[in-house]
Amino acid sequence: MTFRGFRTMQLDNLSLFLLIVEKGSLTAAGREAGLSPTTVSERLAALEAHFGVVLLNRTTRAISLTEEGRVLVEGAKRVVGEVEDLEARIRLGADNLSGPLRISAPSDIGRNIVSRAVSDFLHRHPAITIEMHLSDGYVDIVGQGFDLAVRFGEITDSSLRVRRLKAKRRIICAAPRYIEAHGAPKRPADLQAHNCVLMRFGSNLDNVWHLGSGPTRQIVTVRGDRVSNDGALVKEWAIEGHGIAFKSELDVASEIAAGRLVELLPDHAPPPSPLQILFPPGRAQPRRVRALADHLAATFDGISA
Numbered sequence: 349m350t351f352r353g354f355r356t357m358q359l360d361n362l363s364l365f366l367l368i369v370e371k372g373s374l375t376a377a378g379r380e381a382g383l384s385p386t387t388v389s390e391r392l393a394a395l396e397a398h399f400g401v402v403l404l405n406r407t408t409r410a411i412s413l414t415e416e417g418r419v420l421v422e423g424a425k426r427v428v429g430e431v432e433d434l435e436a437r438i439r440l441g442a443d444n445l446s447g448p449l450r451i452s453a454p455s456d457i458g459r460n461i462v463s464r465a466v467s468d469f470l471h472r473h474p475a476i477t478i479e480m481h482l483s484d485g486y487v488d489i490v491g492q493g494f495d496l497a498v499r500f501g502e503i504t505d506s507s508l509r510v511r512r513l514k515a516k517r518r519i520i521c522a523a524p525r526y527i528e529a530h531g532a533p534k535r536p537a538d539l540q541a542h543n544c545v546l547m548r549f550g551s552n553l554d555n556v557w558h559l560g561s562g563p564t565r566q567i568v569t570v571r572g573d574r575v576s577n578d579g580a581l582v583k584e585w586a587i588e589g590h591g592i593a594f595k596s597e598l599d600v601a602s603e604i605a606a607g608r609l610v611e612l613l614p615d616h617a618p619p620p621s622p623l624q625i626l627f628p629p630g631r632a633q634p635r636r637v638r639a640l641a642d643h644l645a646a647t648f649d650g651i652s653a
Contacts, residue, residue, distance in 0.1 A: 359431065361395045362424040365403065368392065369421055370450065370493035373411060413491050421490055422629050429634030445636045446475030452489070452497035456579040456599040458482040462498060465647040469640055476636055484579050485550035490628045495637045497626045498644065500596060509627040511641060513648045515620030517597045520557075521609040525589035533592075536566045536616050543591040544572035545582050557594055559616040566616065596621065598651065623648065 368377040368388070378388040396403050403417035413421065432447045453462040458480065466478050481487070481494070489497050489508060503510055520539075522532075533539050536559045547554040553575065559566050572591050576582050579599060586593035586600075587608050593600075603609040625641050627633060633641075 358395070358398065359428070361391050361398075362420075363428050364388065364391055365395055366421065366424055366428065366493060368404070368411070369413065369417075369491065372492075374406075418490055421493070425493075425495075425628060426633075429637070433634050433636070444475060445473045445639055447477070447634065447636050449476060449478045449496075449636055449640055450481070450494045451478065451640070452481045452483060452487045452492075452494050454484050454498065454500065454579055455482045456484075456583060457498065457596070459580055461598060461647060461651070462644065465644055469643050473636070473639070476640075478640075484547065484577055489626055494628070495634075496641055496644075498623070499626055500621050500623055502622060503624065503626065507629045509629060511625040511627070511645065513623045513625065513645055516623050517620050518594055518618055519597050519600055519604070520559075520592060520594050520612045520617075521586060521600055521604060522592045522612060523587055523589040523609055524607065526586075526591065527610060527612075529589070532610075532612055536560070536568045536613060539568050539570050539592065539613075542570070544570040545585040545591040545593050546570070546572045546575045547579060547582050547594075548575055548577045550577075554594070558618050559613065561619045564616070565618075598623075598648075 364377065364381060364383075367380055368374055371377045371380060374388045374392065375385050377383075378385050381388070383391075392404070399416070399420070401416040402414050403420055405412045405414060429447075451462075451466075459482065462480070466480060470476055470478060481492075487494065487497055487499075500516075530542060533542060536557075539557070544555070555570050555572075557568050557570055559568060570592075574582075574585050574590055576585075579595070582593055583595060583599055583603070585591065586595070587603060592612065593609075600609050604611055625644060627637070627641075
């Protein structure tokens with residue numbers, strides 16, 4: 349095999365490795381790439397032999413990245429992305445973007461704001477393909493092969509690259525029918541006597557609400573008979589009158605404007621929550637990733653809720 353052929357094979361194997369990580373199994377990656385399970389396994393073994401390390405821990409039910417595998421994911425995405433960018437600039441012209449993008453977003457703003465932004469982006473760049481994953485829980489951006497993720501709240505993983513957007517308020521709200529039936533809380537402590545519809549973020553139940561700021565800051569533990577890990581469902585429950593919700597203004601601004609929800613305790617609103625776009629570690633990003641991030645940032649910064 350020539351040196352050039354070896355390098356081409358290694359690039360193909362890197363692309364296949366990223367596909368395995370993205371799909372979560374060798375079999376699923378093989379189906380996507382049109383390769384037999386034996387071929388996928390052999391090419392992964394060749395990649396591990398080349399680096400002299402184990403890249404994936406494999407059991408009969410699941411795979412997981414080793415630390416060396418995580419490092420390779422970061423580098424491989426950068427290398428493969430740069431090659432794809434170069435090919436697109438030569439084949440389609442310097443101003444055109446092409447290639448796949450995998451993004452993650454919270455369910456509510458994903459279905460609404462992000463999905464509309466994605467449609468506009470694809471209209472401008474028809475050679476791009478986008479796979480969007482909606483989840484309100486923790487997402488392993490590197491381990492699951494995402495190019496970027498939109499997330500609320502403080503980020504605890506210091507290895508990720510962060511692009512901060514305008515912070516957004518969280519709003520306590522309920523439907524008029526709930527207020528008519530049960531009354532409206534006059535102070536934060538009154539929430540303990542109300543039914544609340546609650547979010548679960550991964551393993552964490554969002555039933556401890558931080559209200560106000562500075563010397564007026566209060567912490568209230570609430571309860572409710574409905575819990576979901578889907579923010580869109582929590583909002584729907586609130587609109588149907590099943591309880592009080594604590595939602596981002598991005599999620600409920602239009603419902604409040606239309607009268608389907610009513611803001612409660614506005615004088616005790618907490619400080620705005622951070623909103624950011626997250627990227628895997630690495631020095632360089634493909635142009636298509638940077639372009640989509642710019643488009644999403646402009647979309648969110650243009651929203652006045």
